[in-house]
Amino acid sequence: MIGAVAVVLALAAVVIGFALSRESEVSAWRPSEDNRDPSLAIPGIVTGQYAGQQHVNAQQRVAYDRSPPFGGPHDAYWAACNGVVYPTPVRSENMVHSLEHGAVWIAYNPDQVTGPALQTLAAKVQGQDYTMMSPYPGLDQPISLQSWGHELKVADANDPRIDQFISSLRQNQYTFPEVGASCDALGPGYFDPDNPPPFDASPPPPDAVTMDGRGADAGNGG
Numbered sequence: 001m002i003g004a005v006a007v008v009l010a011l012a013a014v015v016i017g018f019a020l021s022r023e024s025e026v027s028a029w030r031p032s033e034d035n036r037d038p039s040l041a042i043p044g045i046v047t048g049q050y051a052g053q054q055h056v057n058a059q060q061r062v063a064y065d066r067s068p069p070f071g072g073p074h075d076a077y078w079a080a081c082n083g084v085v086y087p088t089p090v091r092s093e094n095m096v097h098s099l100e101h102g103a104v105w106i107a108y109n110p111d112q113v114t115g116p117a118l119q120t121l122a123a124k125v126q127g128q129d130y131t132m133m134s135p136y137p138g139l140d141q142p143i144s145l146q147s148w149g150h151e152l153k154v155a156d157a158n159d160p161r162i163d164q165f166i167s168s169l170r171q172n173q174y175t176f177p178e179v180g181a182s183c184d185a186l187g188p189g190y191f192d193p194d195n196p197p198p199f200d201a202s203p204p205p206p207d208a209v210t211m212d213g214r215g216a217d218a219g220n221g222g
Contacts, residue, residue, distance in 0.1 A: 029167035037175055039150055039168035042161050046151040052100050052177030054213040061200065062093055063208040068107045068136055069096050070146040073209045073216045080193035081105070081183040083127045086134035089199030094191055098132060099148040101181035102171045106162075107136035107144045117142075117157040124162065130171050130183050137201055148176035 029038045039045050050071030056062060062073045069092050078097035079090055095105055106121055113121065121143065125133040136144065141153035145162060147169035154161055173179045185193050209215040 029164045031168060031172045031174055037168065037172070039147075039152075039165055039175075042152060042164050042168070044152055044154070044161065045165075046153075048149050048151075050149055050211075051213065052148075054209075054216045056093055056209050056215075057217040058197070060093070060215070060217060061204045061208040062096075063204040063210055064092065064096075065211050066151065068092065068105070068139070068144055068146055068151075070099060070105075070151045071149050072096060072211045073213050074100065075191075076217075077186065077191045078181075078183070079132060079191055079196065080185040081132040082129050082185075083125055084132045084193055085122045085125050086132065086193075086196060088135065088196070089137055089201075090134045091197040091199055094197060095132070095134070095146075098183065099146055100176060100178050101130070101183055102173075102176045102179065103130045103132055103147070103183055104166050104170045105146040106131070106133040107139060107146065108133070109139035109142050110135040110137060112139075112142040113157065120157040121162075124166065128170075131166070132183075134199075137199065147172070150175065 031038055048066070048071055054073040055076040056073050058075065064072060074096035075091070075093040077094060078101055079094040081098040081101065081103035099105060106125060108118070108121060121133060125131045141155060143154050143157060143162070145152045145165045150169055152161060152165050169175060185191055207215065
């Protein structure tokens, strides 16, 4: 009897210890007043400073400084980012607006990420508000994660840095311009998540809007 009780207590201690360790690990990547941007501790993180509220219209292109972009001028209407896994590449100008609302965008190279790896990524997005995913042809790494002003490129869908990035930056009130903005589609006539504007892989034209907003159309949207 005593031996059995000792075994049960030992197992309980192991389970509790594991739970506390896991909670501590997760908490390390949660933003707080004392640690506003935990993502800065993620190896490989890239950051940049971008002004918000610079809108272009549906016919304009932006000469983005990064591929995929993670900030800068963007379409007046955001891409739906309420747990959507887009099956086709989506126009970057709409996706960047969603980042301004606090979303995380998982982009992947469709030539390199397929099968179980693709399913692993999709499971991190489906049903998760302020998260979206789409193929990105020509991506220089298999996977790239974007939030406003932040980027992380990885080679493996099981890389633990993916979850660290999402925990640190999705809806992190300290890192994106429009706290409280929606990720839902506005309805007909705006951005249609079932028929999104397609990604354009061609070089930006000479009249493309520059990263400082020159040529931007004030437009509408949020």
